[in-house]
Amino acid sequence: MKSMLLTAGLVAAFGLPLVLPAPAQEAAAPAAPLKTVSDFDSIADETERSIAIFEETGKVLQHPRCVNCHPAGDRPLQNMDMKLHQPPVFRGDANFGLPGMQCTTCHGPANVDVVAQAEGIQSIPGDPNWHLAPIEMAWQGKTLAEICVQIKDQNRNGGKTLAEIVEHMGKDHLVGWGWNPGKGREPVPGTQEQFGALYEAWAATGAHCPAG
Numbered sequence: 598m599k600s601m602l603l604t605a606g607l608v609a610a611f612g613l614p615l616v617l618p619a620p621a622q623e624a625a626a627p628a629a630p631l632k633t634v635s636d637f638d639s640i641a642d643e644t645e646r647s648i649a650i651f652e653e654t655g656k657v658l659q660h661p662r663c664v665n666c667h668p669a670g671d672r673p674l675q676n677m678d679m680k681l682h683q684p685p686v687f688r689g690d691a692n693f694g695l696p697g698m699q700c701t702t703c704h705g706p707a708n709v710d711v712v713a714q715a716e717g718i719q720s721i722p723g724d725p726n727w728h729l730a731p732i733e734m735a736w737q738g739k740t741l742a743e744i745c746v747q748i749k750d751q752n753r754n755g756g757k758t759l760a761e762i763v764e765h766m767g768k769d770h771l772v773g774w775g776w777n778p779g780k781g782r783e784p785v786p787g788t789q790e791q792f793g794a795l796y797e798a799w800a801a802t803g804a805h806c807p808a809g
């Protein structure tokens with residue numbers, strides 16, 4: 598049923614004739630490296646160390662894989678150049694799309710390879726929780742310093758405590774999609790485990806933000 602819906606959505610959108618319903622879990626290319634917590638041991642000042650660790654996590658936060666779904670407008674973005682999502686889809690009242698064009702029409706619970714490649718698309722991203730980050734969680738166009746303040750602000754981070762943010766970064770399945778983005782997409786740097794460990798170290802050193 599899901600694959601039929603998916604196929605119907607894609608045929609409507611792109612005229613793609615064939616979609617494989619089998620989940621495709623391998624990433625396209627190895628992720629770029631991310632420094633580990635011990636790489637920051639040489640920074641004696643705790644505040645400076647905290648900031649340096651956060652800046653390292655920025656390689657992930659500001660990567661198109663994350664920002665494409667944390668846009669400043671009402672449409673998701675796509676690809677490394679962060680262009681507007683094609684076909685045009687909108688966040689809707691609950692960030693799951695408009696009634697006639699929900700995210701789940703095309704995005705299933707896992708990535709799906711596209712057999713007949715059209716417009717260079719090799720796979721459709723998927724996750725059981727696939728929908729747009731609420732507008733107050735927008736990262737597009739913001740500096741890393743601004744994103745840092747925002748993710749600590751419970752009015753703009755879904756009411757999460759610092760511990761819950763650390764947990765979300767290191768464990769959330771939708772965040773983890775960034776390391777497993779499907780065929781034809783560049784994964785975010787490092788591993789989610791390393792990323793989570795950096796957040797634990799950031800919190801333990803006072804969760805300081807860069808200036809600016």
Ligand code: HEC
Nearest residue numbers: 658662663666727728729730734748754755765772775785
């Ligand atoms: C498919 C869209 C999507 C992608 C891709 C995505 N997010 Fe999110 N993000 C969401 C949604 C939706 C929420 C709201 C909470 C929830 O339902 O999980 C959210 C919330 C968050 C939050 C908690 C609130 C905040 O903004 O402080 C963090 C942290 C976060 N995402 C990190 C990431 C990171 C890191 C990546 C990339 C590795 C990423 N997200 C990729 C949709 C996405």
Ligand code: HEC
Nearest residue numbers: 610662665666673675676686687693694699700703728729
């Ligand atoms: C009609 C089908 C369709 C609908 C509906 C749809 N998408 Fe997509 N989406 C796609 C396809 C196909 C791709 C892959 C495009 C590519 O890789 O060039 C995609 C890619 C994406 C990406 C880009 C991933 C990246 O990093 O490049 C995001 C983010 C995304 N969709 C979010 C959403 C959200 C959020 C919704 C609901 C508001 C939604 N989509 C609704 C078909 C759809």
